[in-house]
Amino acid sequence: MYEELVKTLRSDCMLYLFADKLVATHFETAANAIEDLKKQLDRYDDYIKLNGEVIERLTKKVKELKGNEGIDMEVTDKEATEICKDALYHYGISNQTSKAIEEMSELTKEICKWKEGADNKAQIIEEMTDVYIMLKQMVIYFDCLTEIYQMRNKKLKRLKTRIFEEENP
Numbered sequence: 001m002y003e004e005l006v007k008t009l010r011s012d013c014m015l016y017l018f019a020d021k022l023v024a025t026h027f028e029t030a031a032n033a034i035e036d037l038k039k040q041l042d043r044y045d046d047y048i049k050l051n052g053e054v055i056e057r058l059t060k061k062v063k064e065l066k067g068n069e070g071i072d073m074e075v076t077d078k079e080a081t082e083i084c085k086d087a088l089y090h091y092g093i094s095n096q097t098s099k100a101i102e103e104m105s106e107l108t109k110e111i112c113k114w115k116e117g118a119d120n121k122a123q124i125i126e127e128m129t130d131v132y133i134m135l136k137q138m139v140i141y142f143d144c145l146t147e148i149y150q151m152r153n154k155k156l157k158r159l160k161t162r163i164f165e166e167e168n169p
């Protein structure tokens with residue numbers, strides 16, 4: 001996976017500089033390397049604007065490679081919450097609500113394609129995951145997990161009643 005990541009970085013002009021860094025420092029895992037690269041990126045003014053995009057691309061690549069090697073990292077619910085809190089702190093709620101809107105529209109797009117007959121289950125799953133992660137961040141920000149469970153119960157009961165009434169007119 002490490003070699004694969006270096007190869008990917010080299011093939012991408014924007015990420016080329018970081019491939020050497022990765023080789024020079026001999027990280028044990030690509031995940032460690034990504035963590036360090038994030039810190040390195042923060043130090044390069046020229047790259048500040050590209051930070052988000054670079055990190056996103058690197059993270060995506062690591063995810064892909066991990067998938068390929070079948071060594072996907074297990075993330076507990078508690079860790080997921082911590083990661084979402086970190087994301088909120090790191091990017092801020094304004095950026096994250098924009099990201100939520102973006103992910104919801106990506107999911108909308110994939111659902112529309114599926115309705116038109118596309119074979120895009122994998123893309124739908126990916127976008128549902130993105131939306132799930134963004135919603136989780138919003139739940140944390142608005143501190144509303146209890147309210148959501150209460151509302152979920154209410155709405156599901158209403159749905160159950162509606163189905164019963166429609167099936168038994």
Ligand SMILES: [Mg+2]
Pocket residue numbers: 103106126127130
């Ligand atoms: Mg997405």
